[in-house]
Amino acid sequence: MDLEHNTLTKEQIEANPMLPRRFRIDKVTWETQETFTHELVPIDGADMFRFKPGQFNMIYVFGVGEIAISISGDPDDDSRLYHTTRVVGSVTRRKQNLVEGDILGIRGPFGNHWPVEKAVGKDVVVIAGGIGLAPLRPVIYYLLNHRDQYKRITLLYGTRSPDKILYSRQLKEWGARFDIDVSVTVDSADTDWQGHVGIVTKLIPKAVFDPNNTVAFVCGPEIMMRFTAMDLLKFDMPEDKIYVSMERNHKCGIGFCGHCQLGSYFICKDGPVFTYDKLKSYLSIKEV
Amino acid sequence: MARLDVGSQVIIQREHFGELLEALQKKSYKTIGPTLREKAIVYEEIESVNQLPVGWTEKQEKGKYRLVERSDGALFGYNVGPQSWKSYLSPPEVKLWSARKTENGFEVEEKSDEMPQYAFIGVRPCDLSAINILDRVFLDDEYQDNVYGERRKGLFIVAVNCTEAGNTCFCSSMGTGPRSREGYDLAITEIIDGVDHFFVTDVGTENGAAVLEEVTWEKAGDSAVEAAEERINEAADSMGRDLDTDRLRDLLFNNFEHPQWHDVAERCLSCANCTMVCPTCFCHTVEEVTDLEGDHAERWRIWDSCFTLGYSYIHGGSVRKSTLSRYRQWMTHKLASWHDQFGTSGCVGCGRCITWCPVGIDITEETAAIRKSGKVPEEKVDQPQP
Numbered sequence: 001m002d003l004e005h006n007t008l009t010k011e012q013i014e015a016n017p018m019l020p021r022r023f024r025i026d027k028v029t030w031e032t033q034e035t036f037t038h039e040l041v042p043i044d045g046a047d048m049f050r051f052k053p054g055q056f057n058m059i060y061v062f063g064v065g066e067i068a069i070s071i072s073g074d075p076d077d078d079s080r081l082y083h084t085t086r087v088v089g090s091v092t093r094r095k096q097n098l099v100e101g102d103i104l105g106i107r108g109p110f111g112n113h114w115p116v117e118k119a120v121g122k123d124v125v126v127i128a129g130g131i132g133l134a135p136l137r138p139v140i141y142y143l144l145n146h147r148d149q150y151k152r153i154t155l156l157y158g159t160r161s162p163d164k165i166l167y168s169r170q171l172k173e174w175g176a177r178f179d180i181d182v183s184v185t186v187d188s189a190d191t192d193w194q195g196h197v198g199i200v201t202k203l204i205p206k207a208v209f210d211p212n213n214t215v216a217f218v219c220g221p222e223i224m225m226r227f228t229a230m231d232l233l234k235f236d237m238p239e240d241k242i243y244v245s246m247e248r249n250h251k252c253g254i255g256f257c258g259h260c261q262l263g264s265y266f267i268c269k270d271g272p273v274f275t276y277d278k279l280k281s282y283l284s285i286k287e288v
Numbered sequence: 289m290a291r292l293d294v295g296s297q298v299i300i301q302r303e304h305f306g307e308l309l310e311a312l313q314k315k316s317y318k319t320i321g322p323t324l325r326e327k328a329i330v331y332e333e334i335e336s337v338n339q340l341p342v343g344w345t346e347k348q349e350k351g352k353y354r355l356v357e358r359s360d361g362a363l364f365g366y367n368v369g370p371q372s373w374k375s376y377l378s379p380p381e382v383k384l385w386s387a388r389k390t391e392n393g394f395e396v397e398e399k400s401d402e403m404p405q406y407a408f409i410g411v412r413p414c415d416l417s418a419i420n421i422l423d424r425v426f427l428d429d430e431y432q433d434n435v436y437g438e439r440r441k442g443l444f445i446v447a448v449n450c451t452e453a454g455n456t457c458f459c460s461s462m463g464t465g466p467r468s469r470e471g472y473d474l475a476i477t478e479i480i481d482g483v484d485h486f487f488v489t490d491v492g493t494e495n496g497a498a499v500l501e502e503v504t505w506e507k508a509g510d511s512a513v514e515a516a517e518e519r520i521n522e523a524a525d526s527m528g529r530d531l532d533t534d535r536l537r538d539l540l541f542n543n544f545e546h547p548q549w550h551d552v553a554e555r556c557l558s559c560a561n562c563t564m565v566c567p568t569c570f571c572h573t574v575e576e577v578t579d580l581e582g583d584h585a586e587r588w589r590i591w592d593s594c595f596t597l598g599y600s601y602i603h604g605g606s607v608r609k610s611t612l613s614r615y616r617q618w619m620t621h622k623l624a625s626w627h628d629q630f631g632t633s634g635c636v637g638c639g640r641c642i643t644w645c646p647v648g649i650d651i652t653e654e655t656a657a658i659r660k661s662g663k664v665p666e667e668k669v670d671q672p673q674p
Contacts, residue, residue: 015434016398016434017431018384018385018434018574018587019384019385019396019398020396022393022394022395022396024392024393062387062389062393062394062585063389063576063578063582063585064576065574065575065576066574066576086603088603088604089603101392102392102393103390103392103393103394104393105387105394105396247602248600248602248607249599249600249601249602249607251572251573251574251592252574254430254431254433255429255430255431256425256426256431256433256570256572257571257572257573257574257592258570258571258572258592258594259571259573259592259599259600261594261617261621261625263620263625263671263672264624264625264628264629264671266629269429269430278670278671279671280671281671281672281673281674282671282672284674285544285545285672285674286613287607287608287609287610287612287613288544288607288613288617288672
């Protein structure tokens with residue numbers, strides 16, 4: 001069987017954003033018990049697409065369906081596509097059983113991005129909760145690739161327990177560097193854990209940044225983003241320098257299916273990244 | 289006959305109206321128009337004038353729709369039924385593509401069916417506005433929706449101005465009717481006066497003029513044009529409903545926690561009827577359909593509704609669990625956030641959601657109730673206020 005042959009041409013795919021490109025799973029890495037990363041390479045002979053930090057793809061699993069997953073690789077490296085997935089639903093349950101060599105469908109990249117360009121010359125605070133580190137990893141890669149353009153860089157990461165820490169080896173590597181300040185906290189741990197215990201907002205007072213010259217990128221559960229933003233405001237950070245990323249149901253990724261609406265926004269095209277001032281009401285109204 | 293200018297008005301006599309359908313069919317259009325089915329007026333392929341609901345009208349009320357015979361033999365003596373033209377432009381079920389299983393994965397097969405070229409016969413002004421709104425939704429952005437775009441591209445529209453307003457109609461409030469303003473190839477106004485029965489016909493496009501070359505028409509005299517004007521004005525004056533749109537977006541954004549939402553949630557069945565009959569509701573889902581052996585899979589695009597629990601599902605549960613939140617999403621989208629998204633209201637005042645609501649919820653009444661006790665903010669608000 002000729003796997004390198006795709007029945008669709010590049011033109012067909014460009015003309016129809018609902019058609020997926022086919023990618024081969026080149027490597028599967030289990031990050032935690034419930035979270036794995038796929039490294040993907042295209043098999044249609046076309047170029048690997050470029051993406052910006054924070055964008056997402058619609059990933060198709062044959063016979064099951066599609067899900068929106070953020071891209072978690074290095075935006076300056078287009079030899080591979082990285083997706084970190086937590087097993088939560090029917091598609092991800094099937095996806096976890098795929099092995100190296102299996103084929104996935106990819107549509108994307110969709111959505112806006114973490115505006116790293118607006119943080120040039122500033123301190124950057126990256127705050128992640130749980131799986132929220134995955135869509136922020138491209139930001140960290142980017143900042144470190146272009147280190148001289150930024151002042152202080154801080155990563156604050158909180159998750160439920162030590163065994164749920166994502167990218168733990170990488171966090172250690174970054175933690176060993178002098179040009180980025182990494183702090184990790186867990187909600188609860190046993191006596192083997194020697195790090196911080198408590199919610200991620202508790203790390204904010206320890207972080208060193210100039211509130212008047214800082215951009216914050218925040219991603220995690222909605223409640224975590226809301227409280228994080230409120231704490232950053234207490235440190236006199238302006239609302240429009242705090243960026244958060246929203247998650248909603250996506251069926252198309254291109255603004256037609258309607259599922260990802262949040263008030264006036266389509267998360268897939270107006271987001272997923274918003275400044276806090278554009279979102280604060282939505283975060284405080286129930287079931288909006 | 290000589291080619292008419294765009295903007296000109298002519299008369300087509302009742303006995304020649306069939307020539308219009310024939311002319312369109314000769315130009316390979318698939319003519320879709322109103323016809324009777326299951327005690328309702330629906331839009332289906334029609335080949336002759338006889339298939340139109342000749343001599344029928346409907347009585348519409350909150351939660352009620354009944355066909356009634358009329359004595360004048362009118363071809364277009366009714367307003368709107370349960371269906372809208374979106375059924376043809378963004379069909380309820382469309383296959384997007386299919387895939388065949390291979391050793392390690394799958395191969396994608398894109399279908400390449402020939403798209404029918406539709407001519408819509410009898411598009412009401414409200415529905416014409418709805419098509420204009422769907423154009424903005426599906427075509428006026430970074431991406432274009434192929435499903436809609438392919439069907440919309442060659443569309444020929446024969447609009448019909450309303451000379452009678454239905455009991456649940458409020459197009460005057462929404463500024464969409466009862467006269468068609470733009471977006472048609474031909475617009476007709478049906479006049480029946482004693483033994484006279486004719487259609488004052490406005491030529492909207494070159495295409496419209498070309499079709500009229502194949503139809504017997506005569507010059508429209510002043511009295512005929514005046515009669516048409518008069519009847520349309522009568523329809524405007526006899527609207528069954530009205531909706532105050534003054535700063536409606538801000539009113540609703542400012543009243544996201546208004547007690548009326550609880551009130552309507554007590555009555556709403558969350559059945560999604562309103563979204564199915566709405567001519568502008570465009571939401572759809574994409575589903576995977578597989579054969580029993582698992583070798584073949586298809587991706588189908590299927591209408592969806594913000595009233596379903598699954599619509600807002602993300603891992604861990606749905607965002608909008610309560611009926612309150614789903615009704616609020618629907619109505620505030622239609623009347624408020626739609627303005628931010630597409631520069632227009634999402635409501636055209638056709639009244640279908642009122643007629644086809646099984647418990648008779650009336651969007652004009654719900655809005656009025658919020659306006660009665662809700663405050664309109666001094667300045668424009670950019671987000672719903674908690």
